[in-house]
Amino acid sequence: MNEKNELDENNEIEEEEEVEEKATARLIEEAAIVNAEDAQKVYERGFYGEIQEEDGTLKLSPVETLLLVERNRLEVFNENNESLSFPTLTKIFTKSNPDLWLKYLVYRDLRSRGYIVRAGYGGKIDFRLYPRGAKLGTDTSKSLIYTVTEGAPIGLEDLDSVTKLAVSIRKKLTMAVVNRQGEVTYYQVSQVSI
Secondary structure, X not given: OEEOHHHHOOOOOOOOOOOOOXXXXXXXXXXXXXXXXHHHHHHHOOOOOEEOOOOXXXXXXXXXXXXXXXXXXXXXXXXXXXXXXXXXXXXXXXXXXXXXXXXXXXXXXXXXXXXXXXXXXXXXXXXXXXXXXXXXXXXXXXXXXXXXXXXOOOOHHHHHHHHHHHHHOXXXXXXXXXXXXXXXXXXXXXXXXX
8 A cells, every 4th residue: 555645635625705595405314305496506516416317306425415514505404394403414324324424524525625526336435536627427537435444454355355346447446544533544555466
């Protein structure tokens, strides 16, 4: 593993100070669904979620929902029309996915650096990373993100399988290591034959 400085630079993107009206969403099972009126605005503002063709709504993943709520750009309501706070949403989402907080820390860090981040391919690949300024649908992702906790053992089988996947689809594999303070360090992983 080689330390990857490309992502470690202090390239934090400052949030714009303009006042904007919050989009609204309804929590349905494990996803926040943004109404059709706000869907395109939220999607175009950072390529968040997936537009649903049947009704024009926008389906957000838990990490996308948390980031938009934390940045005060989205308000999520439950079935009783009660507004859900960031801590409440975190509790709801982590019930079914205990590793969600680690993934959220990585997702938030990558977004703050200006990258477009989409869901991974399942399994151990958490995210696909697009270069800054990429256009979804035109450009392809360049890296796959594999999230681990500092000090936690990694199975060689897991590391081998994600490395082989990255090689087979011609992507770089980046390991995001989250320490106890919630800071993220990135390492490039490459396959070595012995």
